[in-house]
Amino acid sequence: MPAPSAEERSLSLRVNGRTHVLSGVDGTETLAQVLKNRLGLTGLKVACDQGACGACTVIMDGLAVLSCLTLAVEAQGAEILTIEGLSPDDPVVRAFAGQCEPGYGTAMQCGYCTPGFVMTAKAFLLANPKPTMEEIKENLSGNLCRCGCYPAIAQAVLRASGQKAGEE
Amino acid sequence: MKQAFTPREKRRYVGAYRPKIDGPAKAAGRAEYLDDLALAIRFPGLLQAKVLRSPYAHCRIRRIDTKKAEALPGVRAVITFEDPEAAAFKPTTCAWTGVDTVPYDRMYWPTYRDKRVFGPYCTWAGDEAGVVVAAETEAIAEEALKLLEVDWEVLDHVLDPQEALAPEAPRINPEMNFGSNVIPPEDLCGPERWFDRGDVDQALAEAEVKVEVTSHYPNTDHGCLDSMGCLIHWTEDKLTCWSNSYQGDQLRVHLATMLDLPLHRVRVIIPYLGGSMGRWNVGDQLFFLFTALLSRRTGRPVRFKHTRREDFHDTRSAIQWRARLGADREGTIGAAHFIGLADAGGYTEHTVAALKFMTGFEISECMLAPIKNLRFEGKTVYTNKIPGGCMRGIGNNQFNLCLMLAVDELAEKLGMDPIDLVLKNFGHEWGQRPDPSLKALLEEGAKRIGWQDRHPAGAGPVHEGTRRRGLGFSFHMSWHTAWQEIPRGRVQLRVRLNPDGTVILDAPMVETGVGSNSCAVFACAEAFDFLDLRPEDIAWVEQVDTETGLKDMVQTDSAVSYLHAELMGEAAAQIKAQILERAEPVLEAPSADLEVKEGRVLVRAEPERSISVRDLLWRGDMTPLIGTVNRLPPQEVTGVPFAATFVEVEVDSSTGRVEVTRIVQLNDCGTVMFASGVEAQQTGGQCIGLGEAIYEEIVYDQRTGVPLNFNWIDYKIPTMADFPEIEPVPLEVWRGAGDYGPCGIGEVVTTNTPRAVANAVYNAVGVRVDDPPLTPQKVLKALREKGGAQ
Numbered sequence: 030m031p032a033p034s035a036e037e038r039s040l041s042l043r044v045n046g047r048t049h050v051l052s053g054v055d056g057t058e059t060l061a062q063v064l065k066n067r068l069g070l071t072g073l074k075v076a077c078d079q080g081a082c083g084a085c086t087v088i089m090d091g092l093a094v095l096s097c098l099t100l101a102v103e104a105q106g107a108e109i110l111t112i113e114g115l116s117p118d119d120p121v122v123r124a125f126a127g128q129c130e131p132g133y134g135t136a137m138q139c140g141y142c143t144p145g146f147v148m149t150a151k152a153f154l155l156a157n158p159k160p161t162m163e164e165i166k167e168n169l170s171g172n173l174c175r176c177g178c179y180p181a182i183a184q185a186v187l188r189a190s191g192q193k194a195g196e197e
Numbered sequence: 198m199k200q201a202f203t204p205r206e207k208r209r210y211v212g213a214y215r216p217k218i219d220g221p222a223k224a225a226g227r228a229e230y231l232d233d234l235a236l237a238i239r240f241p242g243l244l245q246a247k248v249l250r251s252p253y254a255h256c257r258i259r260r261i262d263t264k265k266a267e268a269l270p271g272v273r274a275v276i277t278f279e280d281p282e283a284a285a286f287k288p289t290t291c292a293w294t295g296v297d298t299v300p301y302d303r304m305y306w307p308t309y310r311d312k313r314v315f316g317p318y319c320t321w322a323g324d325e326a327g328v329v330v331a332a333e334t335e336a337i338a339e340e341a342l343k344l345l346e347v348d349w350e351v352l353d354h355v356l357d358p359q360e361a362l363a364p365e366a367p368r369i370n371p372e373m374n375f376g377s378n379v380i381p382p383e384d385l386c387g388p389e390r391w392f393d394r395g396d397v398d399q400a401l402a403e404a405e406v407k408v409e410v411t412s413h414y415p416n417t418d419h420g421c422l423d424s425m426g427c428l429i430h431w432t433e434d435k436l437t438c439w440s441n442s443y444q445g446d447q448l449r450v451h452l453a454t455m456l457d458l459p460l461h462r463v464r465v466i467i468p469y470l471g472g473s474m475g476r477w478n479v480g481d482q483l484f485f486l487f488t489a490l491l492s493r494r495t496g497r498p499v500r501f502k503h504t505r506r507e508d509f510h511d512t513r514s515a516i517q518w519r520a521r522l523g524a525d526r527e528g529t530i531g532a533a534h535f536i537g538l539a540d541a542g543g544y545t546e547h548t549v550a551a552l553k554f555m556t557g558f559e560i561s562e563c564m565l566a567p568i569k570n571l572r573f574e575g576k577t578v579y580t581n582k583i584p585g586g587c588m589r590g591i592g593n594n595q596f597n598l599c600l601m602l603a604v605d606e607l608a609e610k611l612g613m614d615p616i617d618l619v620l621k622n623f624g625h626e627w628g629q630r631p632d633p634s635l636k637a638l639l640e641e642g643a644k645r646i647g648w649q650d651r652h653p654a655g656a657g658p659v660h661e662g663t664r665r666r667g668l669g670f671s672f673h674m675s676w677h678t679a680w681q682e683i684p685r686g687r688v689q690l691r692v693r694l695n696p697d698g699t700v701i702l703d704a705p706m707v708e709t710g711v712g713s714n715s716c717a718v719f720a721c722a723e724a725f726d727f728l729d730l731r732p733e734d735i736a737w738v739e740q741v742d743t744e745t746g747l748k749d750m751v752q753t754d755s756a757v758s759y760l761h762a763e764l765m766g767e768a769a770a771q772i773k774a775q776i777l778e779r780a781e782p783v784l785e786a787p788s789a790d791l792e793v794k795e796g797r798v799l800v801r802a803e804p805e806r807s808i809s810v811r812d813l814l815w816r817g818d819m820t821p822l823i824g825t826v827n828r829l830p831p832q833e834v835t836g837v838p839f840a841a842t843f844v845e846v847e848v849d850s851s852t853g854r855v856e857v858t859r860i861v862q863l864n865d866c867g868t869v870m871f872a873s874g875v876e877a878q879q880t881g882g883q884c885i886g887l888g889e890a891i892y893e894e895i896v897y898d899q900r901t902g903v904p905l906n907f908n909w910i911d912y913k914i915p916t917m918a919d920f921p922e923i924e925p926v927p928l929e930v931w932r933g934a935g936d937y938g939p940c941g942i943g944e945v946v947t948t949n950t951p952r953a954v955a956n957a958v959y960n961a962v963g964v965r966v967d968d969p970p971l972t973p974q975k976v977l978k979a980l981r982e983k984g985g986a987q
Contacts, residue, residue: 050345067238069616071229071232071233072225074230075422076422076424076505078504079505081505081909113226117225126214126217127216127220128873129215129217130873131199131200132200132201132925133199134874134876134878138222138711139469139470139473139880141230141422141471143470166917170917171916173422173885173916174881175419175474175914176887177883177915178877180919182917183917
């Protein structure tokens with residue numbers, strides 16, 4: 030192993046309500062790497078590793094952040110919420126899982142982008158509990174779904190907000 | 198509310214609007230993919246592999262010095278093409294398989310084995326250059342590559358396929374001795390004129406109305422979020438490979454064949470896969486082999502995973518098609534001549550199939566059967582670009598772009614509606630004219646898009662200032678199931694009925710997202726209707742495991758979504774017979790007098806003498822009942838149904854920007870197996886269809902041949918904000934072989950959109966742009982040339 034660099038330090042992270050103290054974390058390690066590789070929180074996906082797709086989105090102090098572009102050291106002192114921290118009956122998770130009404134398809138196919146979309150939608154609905162369809166499209170357009178389930182995802186977000194889905 | 202599809206035959210689960218069976222796991226982030234397994238916390242001692250990549254479009258390593266790289270702390274192995282074990286690999290083609298599972302000697306394209314697993318020679322900027330490193334971290338492995346002292350011989354390169362044809366062009370893959378950059382004909386796809394019916398020259402000479410057009414389809418990328426990779430641990434006992442390939446058993450055969458191991462010493466495990474889009478039709482991805490060598494050398498588990506940049510690794514083959522159509526004044530097309538030039542990029546892969554197999558063997562029979570004089574000819578040529586592999590809708594998308602341009606032009610010359618021209622001239626060789634499937638689709642599509650109000654070409658109604666609207670459509674045959682499935686071989690399936698009445702369903706296929714697992718589960722519940730089985734009572738075996746499971750069905754194409762379903766009835770019949778046998782002594786009646794209904798076994802003549810299946814099984818030795826199927830799927834060749842795409846666009850004549858405002862995607866599915874899944878495919882396929890129409894293209898530095906946009910910032914994939922209103926329309930008109938008779942639709946939902954958009958742009962503003970993507974630059978240039986820009 031290479032010699033420990035000057036930037037290596039012990040790091041304290043608050044994730045899903047628990048405090049983790051990690052040693053030997055390199056100053057260049059991203060939040061995504063630490064959450065996934067060290068803490069085993071595998072829900073988030075790293076698909077582009079350059080902030081272009083949103084698959085690694087987690088919530089930091091109530092805001093959606095790209096964990097591939099956030100250094101782990103930047104996250105010290107923040108409350109981090111990953112998809113593992115959502116309750117089993119979270120309305121966003123349930124809406125994505127159950128989406129199937131005629132005309133839109135399902136809210137995921139391969140499912141690789143789904144945790145990122147769920148976390149982006151979760152943070153968005155925290156800030157805007159009753160969004161319009163235009164606002165949903167605007168705010169979720171930083172996430173890529175190559176399977177193209179966008180119309181169903183938009184419906185799921187509308188449904189998760191307690192609004193009637195199935196109509197535009 | 199949007200309009201719900203009405204099934205031809207009402208069933209309980211098959212064909213219904215339902216959530217995906219893996220929806221809850223995927224939505225909660227619990228579904229596991231390769232990256233979630235291949236972690237050092239799960240595999241202590243895990244090493245990371247990296248491969249040297251060519252920085253030049255065409256080059257060769259003269260000499261390499263690895264000393265500095267090997268000396269870097271944390272580097273555990275460096276293997277180069279000069280290593281004897283690396284040099285011993287058989288040459289390959291990067292195109293191992295189709296739907297079938299085959300060993301090396303039956304691998305596709307035996308005369309095109311132009312790729313070395315480890316070699317000093319590179320044919321495109323990004324090619325694997327025959328040096329691999331395993332290190333404690335990815336960062337150290339990358340650093341080690343930078344410390345390699347490589348003496349590169351930079352060779353002249355050629356990017357344009359026309360220029361590559363010239364005798365003086367730089368020769369690519371010279372050791373193949375092809376004599377030029379043209380890839381010579383082989384047995385499967387036939388000669389350079391691979392289809393010739395009637396007398397095309399004479400028929401064209403005599404035709405009353407003629408058109409001649411050319412189209413160019415660009416290099417595009419699959420764009421799967423889950424980049425390709427593997428984790429291999431090769432111990433004394435066996436080699437175990439975890440991967441996100443879409444084929445488990447084929448990968449096992451591949452590793453065993455290339456590494457000279459017996460099959461029982463190779464185990465392949467594949468979890469959920471984050472998108473395929475056809476890309477894995479390249480069974481001998483080199484990284485499996487060099488990762489295996491690194492694991493053997495170090496004795497440790499080794500992970501290799503493409504970076505996003507590296508995952509631009511195969512492409513939809515760029516093809517230029519030229520078409521000549523000849524018709525009489527009534528609109529009967531008597532002659533069609535198609536001339537293709539396919540750009541293979543740096544290796545053969547599947548470009549020959551994209552050009553020749555799809556057109557000569559399928560399109561000629563299934564779409565162009567009524568045309569009496571028909572010819573296909575053309576060439577496939579090497580260039581120093583990313584190789585053309587297999588991508589969703591292989592070959593069909595490129596051909597459709599040309600065919601329906603020619604049809605649109607011909608219709609205009611004849612003064613005919615292009616829908617009428619299509620119905621008059623196209624269909625498959627088994628069917629009547631007009632083809633009922635095609636007629637139903639085009640009539641429904643025309644109604645939904647408002648085709649009757651369509652304006653003449655170039656006179657689209659003005660919508661806000663400089664924006665004009667236009668309508669266009671295209672159609673294509675669906676996926677060629679009947680042909681594709683014949684070489685697939687036997688399908689394996691096992692149903693275990695637990696003593697509590699629940700089911701373990703071993704219907705092995707890698708779930709890439711297409712929903713074949715949901716289809717199998719719904720069909721299982723349907724087949725076990727006599728037990729009142731519900732989808733939630735069925736556990737589908739998620740991981741493909743070649744050691745503990747059955748042979749998986751190669752997830753090549755959307756037919757996989759129903760081939761297990763077609764055999765489910767047979768497994769159910771076996772289990773029903775076993776239930777009756779177990780009930781005989783309990784109900785004291787011969788099984789011939791018994792029946793199973795709503796989860797109970799009863800004596801037919803005395804229905805009050807009965808026992809629930811659960812009680813029957815629970816009282817015994819608790820052994821589950823097993824139904825096993827191991828046979829060929831239905832083989833009857835029945836032709837295929839069609840698909841059509843109608844679009845509305847708005848073209849801004851001051852900027853050239855094209856906005857697609859509506860898409861109506863229609864598919865004759867034969868039988869809809871999973872309505873929500875079908876509509877997800879119809880809607881979602883537009884991410885590629887729309888992307889290829891107006892955004893997506895791999896761009897090269899024309900001077901150096903280096904690709905410039907191998908990332909998702911510069912290679913634009915549509916987002917939610919780019920998506921128009923999309924109407925998915927599943928229909929059931931045609932019917933195929935088997936209990937259900939469906940047809941795969943996952944490929945063709947991407948095929949028509951680029952042409953439909955280009956025709957709609959012509960309809961709006963009267964200019965043709967036939968080399969998608971239809972960027973503002975191209976459209977504005979065309980408008981200026983026509984004098985129509987504002």
